[in-house]
Amino acid sequence: MLRFGISEYRVLSTNFMLSVHLILFLAFGTVAVAGAINLLAQTHPINSALSLIAVMAALAGEYLLLGAEFVAAVQVIVYAGAIMVLFVFTIMLLNAGVEERTKGSRVAVLIGIPGMLLGSILVACVVLQHSGTEAVAVGALPGSPKTIGPLLFHEFLLPFEITSILILIAIMGAVVLASKPPTSPAGSLARKGN
Amino acid sequence: MVPLSYYLVLSGILFACGVTGFLIKRNIITIFMSIELMLNGVNLSFVAFAAHWHAIGGELHGLVPLSGQIFVFFVMVVAAAEAAVGLAIIIAVYRTRETLNVDQVNLLKL
Numbered sequence: 001m002l003r004f005g006i007s008e009y010r011v012l013s014t015n016f017m018l019s020v021h022l023i024l025f026l027a028f029g030t031v032a033v034a035g036a037i038n039l040l041a042q043t044h045p046i047n048s049a050l051s052l053i054a055v056m057a058a059l060a061g062e063y064l065l066l067g068a069e070f071v072a073a074v075q076v077i078v079y080a081g082a083i084m085v086l087f088v089f090t091i092m093l094l095n096a097g098v099e100e101r102t103k104g105s106r107v108a109v110l111i112g113i114p115g116m117l118l119g120s121i122l123v124a125c126v127v128l129q130h131s132g133t134e135a136v137a138v139g140a141l142p143g144s145p146k147t148i149g150p151l152l153f154h155e156f157l158l159p160f161e162i163t164s165i166l167i168l169i170a171i172m173g174a175v176v177l178a179s180k181p182p183t184s185p186a187g188s189l190a191r192k193g194n
Numbered sequence: 195m196v197p198l199s200y201y202l203v204l205s206g207i208l209f210a211c212g213v214t215g216f217l218i219k220r221n222i223i224t225i226f227m228s229i230e231l232m233l234n235g236v237n238l239s240f241v242a243f244a245a246h247w248h249a250i251g252g253e254l255h256g257l258v259p260l261s262g263q264i265f266v267f268f269v270m271v272v273a274a275a276e277a278a279v280g281l282a283i284i285i286a287v288y289r290t291r292e293t294l295n296v297d298q299v300n301l302l303k304l
Protein backbone atom coordinates (compact mmCIF):
# COMPACT_ATOMS: atom_id res chain seq x y z
CA MET A 1 0.00 0.00 0.00
CA LEU A 2 2.74 2.34 1.07
CA ARG A 3 4.88 1.24 -1.84
CA PHE A 4 2.10 1.95 -4.29
CA GLY A 5 1.65 5.37 -2.74
CA ILE A 6 5.33 6.21 -3.14
CA SER A 7 5.50 5.08 -6.76
CA GLU A 8 2.34 6.98 -7.53
CA TYR A 9 3.80 10.06 -5.92
CA ARG A 10 6.97 9.64 -7.97
CA VAL A 11 4.98 9.38 -11.20
CA LEU A 12 3.02 12.46 -10.25
CA SER A 13 6.15 14.44 -9.43
CA THR A 14 7.81 13.32 -12.71
CA ASN A 15 4.77 14.53 -14.63
CA PHE A 16 4.87 17.80 -12.76
CA MET A 17 8.59 18.21 -13.53
CA LEU A 18 7.91 17.49 -17.17
CA SER A 19 5.17 20.07 -17.35
CA VAL A 20 7.22 22.78 -15.62
CA HIS A 21 10.19 21.88 -17.83
CA LEU A 22 8.00 22.03 -20.91
CA ILE A 23 6.38 25.30 -19.88
CA LEU A 24 9.79 26.92 -19.30
CA PHE A 25 11.09 25.52 -22.58
CA LEU A 26 8.09 26.90 -24.45
CA ALA A 27 8.35 30.29 -22.73
CA PHE A 28 12.06 30.74 -23.49
CA GLY A 29 11.59 29.30 -26.97
CA THR A 30 8.76 31.71 -27.72
CA VAL A 31 10.89 34.65 -26.62
CA ALA A 32 13.80 33.40 -28.75
CA VAL A 33 11.71 32.88 -31.89
CA ALA A 34 9.86 36.18 -31.42
CA GLY A 35 13.18 37.99 -31.03
CA ALA A 36 14.56 36.30 -34.14
CA ILE A 37 11.51 37.27 -36.18
CA ASN A 38 11.65 40.81 -34.78
CA LEU A 39 15.29 40.96 -35.88
CA LEU A 40 14.09 40.31 -39.42
CA ALA A 41 11.12 42.69 -39.22
CA GLN A 42 12.94 45.75 -37.87
CA THR A 43 14.55 48.11 -40.34
CA HIS A 44 16.76 50.05 -37.92
CA PRO A 45 19.88 48.09 -36.89
CA ILE A 46 19.72 49.19 -33.24
CA ASN A 47 16.27 47.57 -32.91
CA SER A 48 17.63 44.41 -34.51
CA ALA A 49 20.54 44.42 -32.06
CA LEU A 50 18.21 44.74 -29.07
CA SER A 51 16.02 41.85 -30.28
CA LEU A 52 19.17 39.78 -30.79
CA ILE A 53 20.09 40.43 -27.15
CA ALA A 54 16.62 39.13 -26.19
CA VAL A 55 17.25 35.98 -28.26
CA MET A 56 20.57 35.41 -26.51
CA ALA A 57 19.10 35.88 -23.03
CA ALA A 58 16.31 33.43 -23.85
CA LEU A 59 18.88 30.93 -25.15
CA ALA A 60 20.77 31.27 -21.85
CA GLY A 61 17.54 30.17 -20.15
CA GLU A 62 17.35 27.17 -22.48
CA TYR A 63 20.93 26.23 -21.57
CA LEU A 64 20.00 26.38 -17.88
CA LEU A 65 17.09 24.03 -18.59
CA LEU A 66 19.56 21.63 -20.19
CA GLY A 67 21.73 21.78 -17.07
CA ALA A 68 24.56 23.70 -18.73
CA GLU A 69 25.00 26.36 -16.05
CA PHE A 70 28.44 27.55 -17.06
CA VAL A 71 27.52 27.80 -20.74
CA ALA A 72 24.49 29.88 -19.78
CA ALA A 73 26.62 32.27 -17.73
CA VAL A 74 29.17 32.61 -20.53
CA GLN A 75 26.34 33.11 -23.02
CA VAL A 76 25.07 36.10 -21.05
CA ILE A 77 28.50 37.56 -20.28
CA VAL A 78 30.26 37.05 -23.63
CA TYR A 79 27.46 36.98 -26.19
CA ALA A 80 24.78 39.24 -24.75
CA GLY A 81 27.43 41.37 -23.05
CA ALA A 82 30.69 41.75 -24.93
CA ILE A 83 29.80 40.91 -28.53
CA MET A 84 26.54 42.86 -28.55
CA VAL A 85 28.23 45.88 -26.98
CA LEU A 86 30.66 45.73 -29.90
CA PHE A 87 27.71 45.72 -32.31
CA VAL A 88 25.91 48.59 -30.59
CA PHE A 89 29.13 50.63 -30.49
CA THR A 90 29.63 50.11 -34.23
CA ILE A 91 26.03 51.07 -34.98
CA MET A 92 26.42 54.27 -32.97
CA LEU A 93 29.88 55.01 -34.37
CA LEU A 94 28.71 54.74 -37.96
CA ASN A 95 25.41 56.48 -37.22
CA ALA A 96 23.58 53.73 -39.08
CA GLY A 97 20.07 54.74 -40.04
CA VAL A 98 17.05 52.94 -41.41
CA GLU A 99 18.13 50.63 -44.19
CA GLU A 100 17.24 51.50 -47.74
CA ARG A 101 15.22 49.00 -49.71
CA THR A 102 16.28 48.06 -53.19
CA LYS A 103 14.29 46.19 -55.77
CA GLY A 104 15.28 42.56 -55.94
CA SER A 105 16.03 40.98 -59.27
CA ARG A 106 13.06 39.54 -61.11
CA VAL A 107 14.89 36.27 -61.81
CA ALA A 108 15.15 35.61 -58.09
CA VAL A 109 11.40 36.06 -57.64
CA LEU A 110 10.38 34.04 -60.71
CA ILE A 111 12.75 31.11 -60.23
CA GLY A 112 13.86 31.34 -56.61
CA ILE A 113 10.47 31.20 -54.86
CA PRO A 114 9.05 28.24 -56.88
CA GLY A 115 12.41 26.49 -56.56
CA MET A 116 12.44 26.99 -52.81
CA LEU A 117 8.84 25.75 -52.53
CA LEU A 118 9.71 22.66 -54.58
CA GLY A 119 12.78 21.99 -52.44
CA SER A 120 10.90 22.37 -49.19
CA ILE A 121 8.12 20.04 -50.43
CA LEU A 122 10.76 17.43 -51.32
CA VAL A 123 12.42 17.78 -47.90
CA ALA A 124 9.03 17.56 -46.15
CA CYS A 125 8.19 14.36 -48.08
CA VAL A 126 11.50 12.78 -47.11
CA VAL A 127 11.12 13.81 -43.46
CA LEU A 128 7.52 12.58 -43.24
CA GLN A 129 8.45 9.21 -44.72
CA HIS A 130 11.17 8.67 -42.12
CA SER A 131 9.33 10.02 -39.09
CA GLY A 132 9.18 6.67 -37.31
CA THR A 133 11.98 7.56 -34.88
CA GLU A 134 10.69 8.19 -31.40
CA ALA A 135 11.50 11.15 -29.19
CA VAL A 136 14.20 10.68 -26.55
CA ALA A 137 14.07 12.25 -23.13
CA VAL A 138 16.83 14.65 -22.18
CA GLY A 139 18.17 14.25 -18.68
CA ALA A 140 19.79 16.83 -16.44
CA LEU A 141 23.40 17.44 -17.39
CA PRO A 142 26.26 18.22 -15.02
CA GLY A 143 27.42 21.45 -16.62
CA SER A 144 28.76 23.30 -13.60
CA PRO A 145 32.15 25.04 -13.77
CA LYS A 146 33.56 22.28 -11.57
CA THR A 147 32.98 19.68 -14.28
CA ILE A 148 33.68 21.95 -17.24
CA GLY A 149 37.01 23.27 -15.96
CA PRO A 150 39.04 20.01 -15.88
CA LEU A 151 37.64 19.09 -19.29
CA LEU A 152 38.65 22.43 -20.78
CA PHE A 153 42.14 22.46 -19.27
CA HIS A 154 43.01 18.75 -19.64
CA GLU A 155 41.29 17.07 -22.58
CA PHE A 156 40.91 20.21 -24.67
CA LEU A 157 44.07 22.06 -23.63
CA LEU A 158 45.58 22.27 -27.14
CA PRO A 159 42.42 23.64 -28.82
CA PHE A 160 42.09 26.07 -25.91
CA GLU A 161 45.60 27.42 -26.49
CA ILE A 162 45.00 27.60 -30.24
CA THR A 163 41.87 29.69 -29.68
CA SER A 164 43.93 32.08 -27.57
CA ILE A 165 46.26 32.54 -30.57
CA LEU A 166 43.18 33.05 -32.76
CA ILE A 167 41.92 35.77 -30.41
CA LEU A 168 45.35 37.44 -30.46
CA ILE A 169 45.36 37.46 -34.28
CA ALA A 170 41.80 38.81 -34.31
CA ILE A 171 42.74 41.65 -31.94
CA MET A 172 45.71 42.64 -34.11
CA GLY A 173 43.65 42.37 -37.28
CA ALA A 174 40.86 44.51 -35.84
CA VAL A 175 43.33 47.20 -34.73
CA VAL A 176 45.05 47.24 -38.14
CA LEU A 177 41.75 47.33 -40.07
CA ALA A 178 39.99 49.92 -37.95
CA SER A 179 42.93 52.30 -37.52
CA LYS A 180 42.95 55.32 -39.79
CA PRO A 181 45.03 54.77 -42.96
CA PRO A 182 48.08 57.04 -43.26
CA THR A 183 47.26 59.97 -45.51
CA SER A 184 49.96 59.74 -48.13
CA PRO A 185 49.99 62.29 -50.97
CA ALA A 186 49.76 59.50 -53.55
CA GLY A 187 46.68 58.04 -51.90
CA SER A 188 44.88 61.38 -51.66
CA LEU A 189 45.75 62.07 -55.32
CA ALA A 190 44.30 58.73 -56.36
CA ARG A 191 41.15 59.37 -54.37
CA LYS A 192 40.82 62.84 -55.95
CA GLY A 193 41.20 61.26 -59.38
CA ASN A 194 38.20 59.06 -58.68
CA MET B 195 12.09 16.14 -19.52
CA VAL B 196 11.68 17.85 -22.84
CA PRO B 197 12.51 15.61 -25.82
CA LEU B 198 15.65 16.29 -27.79
CA SER B 199 13.65 16.94 -30.95
CA TYR B 200 12.01 20.04 -29.42
CA TYR B 201 15.41 21.65 -28.90
CA LEU B 202 16.49 20.70 -32.40
CA VAL B 203 13.33 22.23 -33.90
CA LEU B 204 13.94 25.46 -31.96
CA SER B 205 17.57 25.44 -33.09
CA GLY B 206 16.46 24.91 -36.68
CA ILE B 207 13.96 27.77 -36.49
CA LEU B 208 16.64 30.13 -35.16
CA PHE B 209 19.08 29.02 -37.85
CA ALA B 210 16.43 29.50 -40.55
CA CYS B 211 15.70 33.00 -39.23
CA GLY B 212 19.42 33.73 -39.43
CA VAL B 213 19.66 32.47 -43.02
CA THR B 214 16.58 34.51 -44.00
CA GLY B 215 18.03 37.66 -42.44
CA PHE B 216 21.35 37.04 -44.16
CA LEU B 217 19.56 36.83 -47.51
CA ILE B 218 16.92 39.58 -47.26
CA LYS B 219 18.63 42.25 -45.16
CA ARG B 220 20.48 45.08 -46.89
CA ASN B 221 22.25 46.67 -43.93
CA ILE B 222 25.68 45.10 -43.51
CA ILE B 223 25.49 45.25 -39.68
CA THR B 224 22.12 43.47 -39.65
CA ILE B 225 23.54 40.81 -41.97
CA PHE B 226 26.33 40.35 -39.45
CA MET B 227 23.81 39.98 -36.63
CA SER B 228 22.00 37.32 -38.67
CA ILE B 229 25.25 35.33 -38.77
CA GLU B 230 25.42 35.58 -34.98
CA LEU B 231 21.84 34.28 -34.84
CA MET B 232 22.85 31.26 -36.93
CA LEU B 233 25.79 30.57 -34.61
CA ASN B 234 23.42 30.72 -31.62
CA GLY B 235 21.09 28.20 -33.22
CA VAL B 236 24.02 25.84 -33.76
CA ASN B 237 25.12 26.34 -30.13
CA LEU B 238 21.69 25.33 -28.89
CA SER B 239 21.83 22.07 -30.84
CA PHE B 240 25.36 21.45 -29.48
CA VAL B 241 24.17 21.76 -25.88
CA ALA B 242 21.03 19.70 -26.58
CA PHE B 243 23.07 16.91 -28.15
CA ALA B 244 25.50 16.98 -25.22
CA ALA B 245 22.57 16.56 -22.82
CA HIS B 246 21.14 13.76 -24.95
CA TRP B 247 24.50 12.02 -25.10
CA HIS B 248 24.85 12.28 -21.35
CA ALA B 249 21.31 10.94 -20.88
CA ILE B 250 21.99 7.81 -22.92
CA GLY B 251 25.43 7.42 -21.27
CA GLY B 252 27.42 7.19 -24.46
CA GLU B 253 31.16 7.51 -24.93
CA LEU B 254 32.87 7.55 -28.30
CA HIS B 255 36.56 7.80 -29.27
CA GLY B 256 37.51 8.81 -25.75
CA LEU B 257 35.33 11.95 -25.85
CA VAL B 258 33.22 12.50 -22.78
CA PRO B 259 29.55 13.50 -23.05
CA LEU B 260 30.23 17.07 -21.95
CA SER B 261 32.32 17.72 -25.08
CA GLY B 262 29.35 19.44 -26.68
CA GLN B 263 29.50 22.20 -24.08
CA ILE B 264 33.22 22.65 -24.73
CA PHE B 265 32.51 23.00 -28.45
CA VAL B 266 30.07 25.78 -27.57
CA PHE B 267 32.94 27.68 -25.95
CA PHE B 268 35.03 27.32 -29.08
CA VAL B 269 32.12 28.51 -31.23
CA MET B 270 31.77 31.52 -28.92
CA VAL B 271 35.50 32.30 -29.23
CA VAL B 272 35.33 32.09 -33.02
CA ALA B 273 32.20 34.28 -32.97
CA ALA B 274 33.97 36.88 -30.84
CA ALA B 275 36.99 36.92 -33.14
CA GLU B 276 34.71 37.09 -36.17
CA ALA B 277 32.72 39.98 -34.67
CA ALA B 278 35.88 41.94 -33.86
CA VAL B 279 37.43 41.52 -37.32
CA GLY B 280 34.13 41.84 -39.18
CA LEU B 281 33.12 45.05 -37.45
CA ALA B 282 36.58 46.46 -38.13
CA ILE B 283 36.09 45.61 -41.81
CA ILE B 284 32.67 47.29 -41.71
CA ILE B 285 34.25 50.44 -40.26
CA ALA B 286 36.93 50.37 -42.99
CA VAL B 287 34.28 49.89 -45.70
CA TYR B 288 32.18 52.72 -44.30
CA ARG B 289 35.23 54.99 -44.23
CA THR B 290 35.91 54.54 -47.94
CA ARG B 291 32.34 54.27 -49.30
CA GLU B 292 30.24 56.08 -46.68
CA THR B 293 27.43 53.56 -47.00
CA LEU B 294 26.31 50.46 -45.13
CA ASN B 295 24.08 49.20 -47.94
CA VAL B 296 25.54 46.01 -49.37
CA ASP B 297 23.98 46.72 -52.76
CA GLN B 298 26.25 49.73 -53.09
CA VAL B 299 29.34 47.81 -52.02
CA ASN B 300 29.85 45.86 -55.23
CA LEU B 301 33.42 46.75 -56.15
CA LEU B 302 36.55 45.43 -54.48
CA LYS B 303 38.59 48.50 -55.43
CA LEU B 304 37.45 52.09 -55.53
